[in-house]
Amino acid sequence: MPIAVYVLGLAVFAQGTSEFMLSGLLSGIAADLDVSLSAAGLLTSAFAVGMVVGAPVMALSSRTWPRRRALLLFLAVFVAVHAAGALTPGYGVLLATRFVGALANAGFWAVALSTAVAMVPDRLKGRAAAVVVGGVTVACVVGVPAGAVLGERWGWRSAFWAVAIVSLPAFLAVWRSVPGGGGRGATAGGAASVSAPAPVPGPAPVSVRDELRVLFGPRLRPVLLTMALVQGATFCTFSYLEPLLTRETGLGAGWVPVALALFGAGAFAGVTAAGRYADAHPVAVVATGMAALTVGWSALALTAGSPVLALALVPLLGLLAFGTGTALITRVLGLAPEAPTLAGAFSTTAFNLGATVGPWAGGLALDAGFGHRAPVGVSALLMVVALLVAAATAKSRRPRAGERRLSAVNRSARGRRGSPGEHPGTRL
Template sequence: MPLFVHLLGLAVFAMGTSEFMLSGLVPGLARELGVSIPAAGQLTSAFAVGMIVGAPLMAALSLRWPRRRALLAFLAVFMLVHVLGAVTTSFELLLVTRVVGALANAGFLAVALSAAAGLVAPDAKGRATAVLLGGVTAACVVGVPAGALLGQAWGWRSAFWAVALVSAPAFAAILRAVPDSPAVHARGGGARVEFGALRDRRLLVTLLLGALVNGATFCAYTYLAPVVTDVAGMDPAWVPVVLALFGVGSFAGVTAAARVADVRPARLLVLGGAALLAGWVAFALAAGNPVATVVLVLVQGTLAFAVGSTLISRVLYTAVDAPTLGGAFATAAFNVGAALGPWLGGLAIAAGHGFRSPLWVSALLVAPALALLIRRQDGMNSQDADSPGS
């Protein structure tokens, strides 16, 4: 895999850390800025909305830019808003920086996915996707806990400074190592042409599958803490351990799926989807057992990201008429799931169904996805037969 793909993964690691790190910083941030914890929680919602809106919008705007220039511009804005967030005393301004940071994050990820897929061998899109998503999973395993520790030791602002500092070497490395290329628009493409790819039913179905699977993943992930403490009856000290195990599983899933996603995607998606559905049902039934909880968190993290990363690579394979916006479509669809899943899980809890209910919601989201995967398996196989490396 070319070096520049790993450099893009480093930047994605910094951005993934920023996206998830507020879970450990909200109490201190709320105290210092004089807002309630629910109000501080809006910072997370603002980031998610920025990712959903920003992916297609920023990628469309970048069509007139060479890819390296687009990547550097998005990363520079991302770094600057984190510096501003680290020094501001205004909650309102901090909220704005989260939205702008999410727009830059979404634009960078969309262009990075497309650049990586377009500059590697035709049969290596799955492996390139795995490297980039490895940055997100590494953020869950290392970046988010590190941000929480920094927040406890030196305050929440130190985590914002750390994200900006980690992004700096990635910026320098991209400037030197990522090959430049003409703007997509200059090569005869454009937003209208690329958005026209959304008429492809296969692409729309794949995006829907991504939203459903990711919705299930983040529905369960968001409410793991009360599952651990209130359902499994474990000590609160186990919560960061369980979250880290989920991150380890996600990294393992992305890594394991990397090569299979390029050569046997249909088999991986159908078998992985069936195992994922069975796992959510088993987790919902066995969540009262601490040992089962620990084991299933690791297993489900692995399965969820193996299936999810494969679906992202399928978007890139299918969106041949949208070489830049294909990554944007995938980013937006998966963030729709990341926003929808926790909301549905919250509704289930608010309706009085208890803290197991998000696990059942996750199963209900994966079930129609599995049915769609089984229905389109033959079509996917025939498509893959024409793909290099199949």
């Protein structure tokens, strides 16, 4: 695996820490800037909206740039807005920096995914995508708790400075290890050499219209919808894990970081496993993971009152959720080689759309008075919908008997004729 792929994972780690760290900083931000807790919570919403909108917009804006230039620009903006956020005395400026930072993060995510899979052969594309996504899981295990500790000891601004500082070595590493390359539409889909002495221009980039035709076509549309539903189920419960454990399971507040670390460790294991097996068996990994997640979220909803069972299920669900999510990203990138710029962007949008809608749906269930297990039940329902979408898609793609016979006749005819200039005995 090229070192540049791991460098991209490092950068995603820093950005993933920024995305999720506010869960432990909201009270300090609200008190320091003299705003309500709900207003401080809008900082998280601003980041999520920026991620959803930013992925396709940023990918399109930079589609003719060399990959390295795009990655460096997005990282530079990300560092700058975190420094500005750490220095600002005003809530409005901080809100703006969260949105702009999310745009940069979304653009980096989209380009990083397509860059990682373009630098490796086909048999390693799933593993390369897993390394990039793994940066988010490491952020959940290490970065988010570390940000909470910094905020507790030195104030919330120290966590923003830490994210900016961690991003600097990632900036230098991207500059030194990622190939310059031509426009991304020219190189995505093929393996690139990290040690190439000079950028080699490729063919003309794929047009935006052609890329959108692929991504909105019957192959990709249901996969992207399924990805959003799976991630919605994941973040629906993850966002309300603290009240579930402390008010329903009966664990003390000190167990919450332990549970989050267990979830993150399971997520890291799931991403690693998906990177190893999703290339060879993509459909089987996704189908098995989705079925297991449906059972797992249902089991947690039923057994959340038991501390032992709840803590046992948390890492297992982290493994299944992020393993399935990674396999779905690999599936999108594998099905859309004709959309080298926007495949990663649409994957990022679907991922973060789920991360936005899931907590919202869980909050509605809580506000309706269904109890602290309600978000877990919503997660199970979202997985049922995801399974129905996948089943309907598989049924619609299944050829009818007449179509199968016609396809067999056509293959037989081609086998008898052979291709022009080809000897019949040379075909595999």
